[in-house]
Amino acid sequence: MRSIEISGRAIGDNTDGYTIAEIGHNHGGSVEQAVKLFQAAAAAGASAVKLQKRDNKSLFTQAMFDEPYTSANSYGPTYGEHREALEFGQAEYEYLRSVAGELGVDFFSTAFDVASVDFLAELGLPALKIASADITNTPLLAHAAKTGLPLIVSTGGASLDDVRRACETVLPINPQLALLQCTAIYPAAPDDLHLSVITAYREEFPEVVIGFSGHDLGPELSFVAYALGARVIEKHFTLDHAGKGSDHHFSLDPAQFTALTEGLSRTRAALGSPRKTLGSREAVAVRKMGKKLVAAHALPAGHVLTEADFACKSPGDGLKPYQLGELLGCRLARPVAADQDFALDLLDAR
Incomplete structure (x- = not known):
């Protein structure tokens, strides 16, 4: 039976949806703003809050690190300095881990490189996320699998062969794997989502928990994803759709995230039992x-x-x-x- 466990909580076919509030860098480099986002996500019923972790000096070529970054969303004059301005280090992560513990939500992060995997694992976070961009990065997937932590892997921009290869890399090392159907479009329209892939994944990977990482606007189509068998639901989260940064405009705000968690609960209740009886x-x-x-x-x-x-x-x-x-x-x-x-x-x- 497909199942993973995060912080002692089982996630599988017969469970509620595990909802991840993907904060990413919507905190704008401010720990105080991150705390507000954690608090709002917990109040909205999120199972977990998630950030992104990069070791920028090793992740980017020097040319990309030094590339001018003049976007309205920029936090620095070059792309590397922009990314550095948004990164939290050891002290910030330890503090945010304690905040999440007090709020009763899981806290983990997306690791974009080997150094970040090691950083997050040593911090003792309960799971690791691997972004869609690294679905073909088998060295990173194998390194993350060796931590023994549950891995949640998004599959945007991937072919089925890419997804098979990722599973073949991870599963012999670590059976704690969730695959998320995802479309790397921001925001994604309904006809971009291809939620039927959830069914295909469930058939192709019967031992793997399947989920949905949605960049669509609003919570409603996540209910369809759950009905199709997705049990990990990840949505970007913000306090201000007009905030500075490239993710705010397609993120869910607290009211929308509350609608997501409450709607998923209703969806599970509505699905009920497959046995047809007279109630x-x-x-x-x-x-x-x-x-x-x-x-x-x-x-x-x-x-x-x-x-x-x-x-x-x-x-x-x-x-x-x-x-x-x-x-x-x-x-x-x-x-x-x-x-x-x-x-x-x-x-x-x-």
Whole structure:
């Protein structure tokens, strides 16, 4: 049975959705803002809050690190300085770990390089996220798998062969794997999401927990993802859609994230059991609107029953219409009045 465990919480086919508030760098490099985001995400019912961790000096070529970055979202004159301005170090991570603990939410991060994997693992965080961009980075996947931590891997921009290769890299080392269907478009329109891939993943990888990392606007299509079998749901999170940064505009705000967590709970409740049964709460309506077999007209004792002798009428508290065949051709042991229920004890046993 597919399942992973994060901080003692099982995540699998028979569980609620595990919701990740992807804060990324929406904190703008401010620990105080990160705390506010953690608090708002916890209040909205998030299972986990997540940041992103990069060792920028080793991650980028020197040319890319030094490349001018003049975007309105820039926090520095070069791309490397921009990224450095948004990074938290050991002290900030330790503090935020304690904040998350007090709030009762899991806290982990996306590792973009080997040094970041080691940093996060040594910090004792309960899981690791690997971004879509590294679905083909088998050395990083293998290194992350060797930590023994549950891995959550997004699959945006990947082919099925890429996803297979990633699974073949991770699973022999570490069975604690969740794959998230994802589309690397920001924001993604509904027809970009291809949620049916969730079903394909479940068939292709029966031992792996499947999820959804959504860059679509709003929470609604995550309910569809859950219904299809996604059990890890990741959505970007912000306090201000107009905030400085490239992720705020497609992130969920606290009210939307609350709608996500509450809606996922309703979705699970609505899915219910695959066994089709008559529920006790249906009985009143079934009696009121259902049909039973009654006499179409008065019938004398000794009469041999034909189809013309029967009517199907409400309430449905007697013999069902499908039992008509059991009565046809039988002889009545005693008279039956019009509209009287038919019952087997009315029949002549001879």
